[in-house]
Amino acid sequence: xxxxxxxxxxxxxxxxxxxxxxxxxxxxxxxxxxxxxxxxxxxxxxxxxxxxxxxxxxxxxxxxxxxxxxxxxxxxxxxxxxxxxxxxxxxxxxxxxxxxxxxxxxxxxxxxxxxxxxxxxxxxxxxxxxxxxxxxxx
Amino acid sequence: xxxxxxxxxxxxxxxxxxxxxxxxxxxxxxxxxxxxxxxxxxxxxxxxxxxxxxxxxxxxxxxxxxxxxxxxxxxxxxxxxxxxxxxxxxxxxxxxxxxxxxxxxxxxxxxxxxxxxxxxxxxxxxxxxxxxxxxxxx
DNA sequence: TACTATTTGAATCATTGTTGCAAAAGTAAT
DNA sequence: ATTACTTTTGCAACAATGATTCAAATAGTA
Numbered sequence: 310x311x312x313x314x315x316x317x318x319x320x321x322x323x324x325x326x327x328x329x330x331x332x333x334x335x336x337x338x339x340x341x342x343x344x345x346x347x348x349x350x351x352x353x354x355x356x357x358x359x360x361x362x363x364x365x366x367x368x369x370x371x372x373x374x375x376x377x378x379x380x381x382x383x384x385x386x387x388x389x390x391x392x393x394x395x396x397x398x399x400x401x402x403x404x405x406x407x408x409x410x411x412x413x414x415x416x417x418x419x420x421x422x423x424x425x426x427x428x429x430x431x432x433x434x435x436x437x438x439x440x441x442x443x444x445x446x447x
Numbered sequence: 448x449x450x451x452x453x454x455x456x457x458x459x460x461x462x463x464x465x466x467x468x469x470x471x472x473x474x475x476x477x478x479x480x481x482x483x484x485x486x487x488x489x490x491x492x493x494x495x496x497x498x499x500x501x502x503x504x505x506x507x508x509x510x511x512x513x514x515x516x517x518x519x520x521x522x523x524x525x526x527x528x529x530x531x532x533x534x535x536x537x538x539x540x541x542x543x544x545x546x547x548x549x550x551x552x553x554x555x556x557x558x559x560x561x562x563x564x565x566x567x568x569x570x571x572x573x574x575x576x577x578x579x580x581x582x583x584x585x
Numbered sequence: 586t587a588c589t590a591t592t593t594g595a596a597t598c599a600t601t602g603t604t605g606c607a608a609a610a611g612t613a614a615t
Numbered sequence: 616a617t618t619a620c621t622t623t624t625g626c627a628a629c630a631a632t633g634a635t636t637c638a639a640a641t642a643g644t645a
Contacts, residue, residue, distance in 0.1 A: 324642055326592065345632080356594050361633065363592095377517040377575060381602090382632080404567055413567075421559055423574070428581035429542055429551075435517060435575040436561070443566035462611055464623065483601080494625050499602065501623095519633090520601080 321370040321393070328355065332363050333372070342376035342384035342403070342412040370394050377435045378405035378412040386414050402436035408445035459508040459531065466493065470501050471510070480514035480522035480541070480550040508532050515573045516543035516550040524552050540574035546583035 314333045318325050335351045336343065349360060364385060367373045371392035373385045391398045402418040405411075420436040452471045456463050473489045474481065487498060502523060505511045509530035511523045529536045540556040543549075558574040 324591065326642075328593075357632085358595085358634085359593055366592095375517070377515070379513070379515040379573060381521065383519060402561065404563060407570065415564065417564065418561060421574070423540065423556060423576050425542060425576060425578065426553065426555065428584060429576075430579040430584050431576055432545065432578035433576075435577070436559070437515060437573040437575065438561050438563060438567075438569055438571075439573070440563065440570035441568040446566060446568050462622065464611075466624075495601085496603085496626080497624055504623095 317372060321372055323366065323370060323372075328359055328363055329367075331355075332360070332367070336373060336385075336387045339386075340413070342378070342386040342414065344382045344384045346382070347384075371397060374399045376403045376412050376414065377437055378403050379437050379439065380405060380410065380412070384412045386412075389416070400433070402438055404438045404440070404442065406442035406445055407439055408441055411442060413442065455510060459510055461504065461508060461510075466497055466501055467505075469493075470498070470505070474511065474523075474525045477524075478551070480516070480524040480552065482520045482522045484520070485522075509535060512537045514541045514550050514552065515575055516541050517575050517577065518543060518548065518550070522550045524550075527554070538571070540576055542576045542578070542580065544580035544583055545577055546579055549580060551580065 314330050314337070315325055317333060318329060323329065331352065332348060335348055345357075345360060345364065348364075349355060349357065364373070368375060368385065371388055371394055374388050374392065374397050376384045376386050378384060388397065388399055399414075400420050402415040402420060404413045404415050406413075415438065418436065418438075420434040423431060423434050425431045452468050452475070453463060455471060456467060461467065469490065470486060473486055483495075483498060483502065486502075487493060487495065502511070506513060506523065509526055509532055512526050512530065512535050514522045514524050516522060526535065526537055537552075538558050540553040540558060542551045542553050544551075553576065556574065556576075558572040561569060561572050563569045
């Protein structure tokens with residue numbers, strides 16, 4: 310059973326627009342996290358700025374999350390569920406391939422809880438794993 | 448007992464220049480990881496490009512390491528020891544303050560070993576902790 | 586259909602980062 | 616100290632990323 314794009318937008322109280330539909334479609338068909346330019350190259354023509362704003366909106370509303378991978382440019386991936394306007398609940402690790410540069414969500418691996426040294430107040434932890442992905446190992 | 452800047456450069460077979468001395472001095476006196484612009488603002492006038500190259504050289508040679516903190520701009524901190532041209536040995540976590548944006552090395556906390564899913568070949572792991580730092584909690 | 590709020594696209598600007606080349610500075614040998 | 620050689624620096628030019636402002640287009644609703 311597949312979640313429709315329209316349902317996703319509606320569930321997060323976002324208007325259904327052409328750009329948002331297209332961007333969500335790209336995310337739904339992607340197996341790795343996507344950077345701004347990754348998404349841009351899926352389009353024949355889009356306004357870069359609109360894309361920035363769309364990504365920001367999606368992140369704010371809890372449809373996608375930033376995949377911290379240690380690279381210079383931010384990448385995004387779909388949230389699974391339970392994320393909304395008020396809080397993200399993605400605590401899985403992310404894998405970054407040193408060869409091809411792609412980033413994958415490792416949904417099975419949780420970032421460990423950490424007790425920070427005195428004075429520091431911990432809000433969340435992120436685990437980044439680097440190495441070679443399936444394609445690049447072969 | 449203090450390690451001199453000259454010794455540091457010599458140990459990593461780097462020429463002693465004015466810019467490198469100044470940049471190293473800044474790192475030695477910093478308690479948090481520094482971004483390119485952080486360092487730039489310590490100078491009265493430097494060439495931005497020279498700074499980029501200096502940081503790259505220092506990282507390549509194992510004097511500093513990139514502190515992955517989930518922010519958009521890379522930050523760097525001094526390596527403690529044991530890092531050289533061929534390999535970095537910094538496996539400690541990094542703390543990123545959501546308020547002030549500063550990033551600190553958590554030398555006591557190690558990134559956990561991880562067994563990635565089939566096909567993925569793990570090279571290294573990084574642990575990023577976010578929250579509020581001492582100053583911002585107070 | 587008409588009204589209102591949101592979204593989009595275009596222009597403009599700021600920041601970050603790279604590359605090529607000539608001048609300057611460091612290193613080593615005479 | 617002077618010379619010769621290599622590395623580093625500074626400058627110019629360029630590319631990519633990202634934010635802001637404003638008017639036109641579009642979505643949602645009465």
